[in-house]
Amino acid sequence: MSFLQIRNLEKAFGNVKVLKGIDLDVEEGGFLVLVGPSGCGKSTLLNSIAGLETITGGSISIGGRVIDGLHPSQRDIAMVFQSYALYPNMTVAGNIGFGMEIRGVPKPERAQAIASVAEMLQIGHLLDRKPSQLSGGQRQRVAIGRALVRKPQVFLFDEPLSNLDAKLRVDMRTEIKRLHQRMGTTIVYVTHDQIEAMTLATKIAVLKDGVLQQSGTPAEIYNNPANLFVADFMGSPAMNLIPVKISQNGSGVTISTHREDQEPLVLGVPNAPSGLSAHDGKEVIFGIRPEALTDRDGADRNARDIVESECLIEVVEPAGSDTFAVTRLGQKHVTARLRADANVAAGKRAKLAFNLDKAVFFDPASGLRIA
Structure with a gap:
């Protein structure tokens, strides 16, 4: 049985249908990458899983629990945004541990969790710095660290590398893959970068105009495209x-x-x-x-x-x-x-x-x- 199940998911803004009957399954520990052109609905789908958007129809379940009507804080998910969304007045340690502090986690436990995540992401030497003193790649690591300390059932990534330069994107891509292999947590990841999709995913879902065109392993999507759109969209240079x-x-x-x-x-x-x-x-x-x-x-x-x-x-x-x-x-x-x-x-x-x-x-x- 799949761990994350999306069934006939629909989302409309007024009379405009953005998601049109999406069906997807992700196994526990899987890495699902959502790809497609701008406006295809991939970020709306991610926000629907997070609870940031109220769905119009269908259902979403995690670990057998339907989460449609739950507040984002009750869904046991953590999200990493494109813009990092760090608190500028807090140190790196403060940013990573803020969620735990709000939930009343004791200070010694918070300190241990922050130290463990900082070591994993190689940012231990930055814990006393403010976000303004960090590079783009370092800020992204802090944002990932803030999500990691929550130990959620599902991680959601919304184009986390799009603000980085080309070389740093490659380095961070490797770090995210290594992190997934080490932790084995289920991940849903949105990107417009096909190389990211092919290298990170255990499963790729290709969307166009709110319709799921094809889902499968990177090899299936690349070698056996279901239609002309998938064939033309996936691959650089294109088919x-x-x-x-x-x-x-x-x-x-x-x-x-x-x-x-x-x-x-x-x-x-x-x-x-x-x-x-x-x-x-x-x-x-x-x-x-x-x-x-x-x-x-x-x-x-x-x-x-x-x-x-x-x-x-x-x-x-x-x-x-x-x-x-x-x-x-x-x-x-x-x-x-x-x-x-x-x-x-x-x-x-x-x-x-x-x-x-x-x-x-x-x-x-x-x-x-x-x-």
């Missing part, structure tokens, strides 16, 4: 989505698409989804990740179906450990992820290897994946 025409050839299927200044690209798809044959003679969307479109020597040696084809390279983008090459297929810019030392040049043709084991196909009308 290549190319219009292709389907041709049934005996027991096999081929796909073809237009190329600039070249013959059409024609690829055989040996292990095509069974539903693809129903689209014979029609156009579908062929999805392939940049890392599944690479140079011959960089292709996955364990792949069953690698097909090579020469393509005109329009742009080359060196990126340190990788080289990204942009070509055009089906009048779409298509990105290939090559080895750092791949021999490619803009304006020249190069052989690209298509790993068709990783290919996915979508119905252009419904946007749903063809299985």
Whole structure:
């Protein structure tokens, strides 16, 4: 049985529906990350779990206890905000221990809890400082520490790293992951950063316009997107989505698409989804990740179906450990992820290897994946 259960959750502001029948389950100790574009409802969903928003319909339960009508203080949750929300007139120790003081926790017990959390977050040397004397990363650690001392059943994080610079975000991301592995507490985490979602989550929920598009492990979301929105939204660079025409050839299927200044690209798809044959003679969307479109020597040696084809390279983008090459297929810019030392040049043709084991196909009308 799941630990955090969300059933048919709805939230409306006036006549505007923000959440439209959300169903989610999180196991105890799980790390659920909510992702989606601005305005999709992810922060509203988090605030609904916290009790900061009154839900319009559905139910939320934690550990088998329905919490819909409970005050936030009675839900046994702790929240870390984007803005840190520290008391400027208190020291770090005061900020971390304030909630315990309000609840009447004895001073020796408070001091022990503050010291333990400060050691875990490596901020023991900052306990006597005020928030104004701290860096952004240090303030975020204090905000996390304030949540940790409560030992709640569920932690809620609302884009906690968005105010930090790029390097500090990576460092704090690692710290949060290490913290979760050490404590094993259930976490619900909101972010617009896909890298955060992929690296932190045990489960990802992708939202759009208040509707849950797909939920699953990071690998499921990345490799088996349920629809065009998820395929395009998750991944950086995004999945290549190319219009292709389907041709049934005996027991096999081929796909073809237009190329600039070249013959059409024609690829055989040996292990095509069974539903693809129903689209014979029609156009579908062929999805392939940049890392599944690479140079011959960089292709996955364990792949069953690698097909090579020469393509005109329009742009080359060196990126340190990788080289990204942009070509055009089906009048779409298509990105290939090559080895750092791949021999490619803009304006020249190069052989690209298509790993068709990783290919996915979508119905252009419904946007749903063809299985």
